[in-house]
Amino acid sequence: MSPLLTPLASPFLEARNRTVMSAMTRGFADSDHCATPEIAAYYRRRAEGGAGLILTEGVVIHPTADGYKDVPRIATAKQADSWRPVVDAVHEAGAKIACQLWHCGRISHSDFTDGHAPVSSTMRAAEGLNRQNDKPYGEPRALTAEEMPEVYGYFVDAAHRALAVGFDAVELHLGHGYLADQFLDARVNDRTDRYGGSVENRCRFVLELLDRVFAEVEPNRVMARISPSRWMGGLYDWPDLDEMLAYLIPEMWSQGLRILDISCANADYFATSGRIIRAVRPHWNGVILGGASLSQEDAEAEVRDGWLDMVTWGRSFLANPDLTRRIETGAVWLPFENEMRNVLA
Numbered sequence: 001m002s003p004l005l006t007p008l009a010s011p012f013l014e015a016r017n018r019t020v021m022s023a024m025t026r027g028f029a030d031s032d033h034c035a036t037p038e039i040a041a042y043y044r045r046r047a048e049g050g051a052g053l054i055l056t057e058g059v060v061i062h063p064t065a066d067g068y069k070d071v072p073r074i075a076t077a078k079q080a081d082s083w084r085p086v087v088d089a090v091h092e093a094g095a096k097i098a099c100q101l102w103h104c105g106r107i108s109h110s111d112f113t114d115g116h117a118p119v120s121s122t123m124r125a126a127e128g129l130n131r132q133n134d135k136p137y138g139e140p141r142a143l144t145a146e147e148m149p150e151v152y153g154y155f156v157d158a159a160h161r162a163l164a165v166g167f168d169a170v171e172l173h174l175g176h177g178y179l180a181d182q183f184l185d186a187r188v189n190d191r192t193d194r195y196g197g198s199v200e201n202r203c204r205f206v207l208e209l210l211d212r213v214f215a216e217v218e219p220n221r222v223m224a225r226i227s228p229s230r231w232m233g234g235l236y237d238w239p240d241l242d243e244m245l246a247y248l249i250p251e252m253w254s255q256g257l258r259i260l261d262i263s264c265a266n267a268d269y270f271a272t273s274g275r276i277i278r279a280v281r282p283h284w285n286g287v288i289l290g291g292a293s294l295s296q297e298d299a300e301a302e303v304r305d306g307w308l309d310m311v312t313w314g315r316s317f318l319a320n321p322d323l324t325r326r327i328e329t330g331a332v333w334l335p336f337e338n339e340m341r342n343v344l345a
């Protein structure tokens with residue numbers, strides 16, 4: 001049997017198999033930023049298709065954390081309740097589901113944050129245009145140290161709301177250039193206080209956030225996605241990569257984190273997160289999720305060789321809601337087409 005189809009029975013995470021639908025923003029929430037019946041049906045199809053675990057699209061934790069058009073939020077009880085039918089549908093079909101908690105930081109614009117300046121580690125705007133409104137990214141306001149507890153609180157409150165409506169876990173989105181990554185990444189973080197400069201200082205925001213989260217939430221209900229090496233207008237590693245990993249990974253473990261999703265966005269896995277996973281795995285006794293358009297053969301080898309516990313696929317799950325069944329039966333995988341982004345099928 002394919003190693004991808006064996007159950008995962010870790011003390012921190014159990015799943016019927018090793019296949020994970022990766023978090024994918026789709027922009028189909030209703031005007032109140034709630035999940036809809038169509039969103040429930042979309043996730044149900046992937047669960048019925050055999051996925052072991054579904055990571056939701058990024059779900060925005062507070063109005064000031066938004067950065068995209070028509071994305072869901074989990075900032076109110078109403079928004080949280082809208083996810084109940086999604087969670088129930090996925091559970092009925094035998095899969096687990098985690099809610100990805102998202103704060104965009106400066107990858108935003110005041111058009112999406114109720115008129116507020118986006119917040120970040122820095123006052124420097126991200127380069128380029130926000131493709132959501134074709135305007136330059138907003139001029140961010142650097143968070144003060146005094147404000148940070150409030151931001152951690154948005155994550156904690158969102159986690160409680162998500163778990164209360166039945167999500168198996170939450171995934172803290174700490175990667176892909178969004179708020180947490182704006183602290184971790186020395187190319188963005190230009191602070192001179194204790195949240196910038198040294199490796200320890202750049203990791204402080206994330207570690208304080210984890211401290212707050214794990215004060216209230218059990219380790220087996222929390223995952224975190226980081227992206228130390230990824231695509232961003234070219235292949236890109238965190239500056240001081242080795243020092244960052246040597247400090248951050250054991251500190252995340254000490255805070256209570258046991259489930260790590262190491263992502264590279266849409267880069268080549270072996271050139272990016274595959275490399276990071278080979279550095280991290282020997283020091284991580286918890287669960288590791290990773291992937292990016294891996295072939296079945298490569299995914300099987302990553303699990304068999306112990307690098308990954310579960311394999312994430314994004315676009316292949318858009319093109320093949322029944323991806324896991326296809327692995328079972330050996331059916332060919334349909335190719336991803338760009339137009340698939342425009343429909344919630």
Ligand SMILES: Cc1cc2nc3c(=O)[nH]c(=O)nc-3n(C[C@H](O)[C@H](O)[C@H](O)COP(=O)(O)O)c2cc1C
Pocket residue numbers: 022023024025026057058100173176225263264265266267291292293294312313314315316341
């Ligand atoms: C349409 C689309 C939306 C995405 N949105 C998110 C997101 O909300 N959160 C996130 O962490 N990654 C997001 N990603 C990245 C995916 O989770 C995944 O890491 C990336 O697509 C690489 O995997 P793949 O090559 O298997 O598609 C998105 C990717 C796509 C294609």
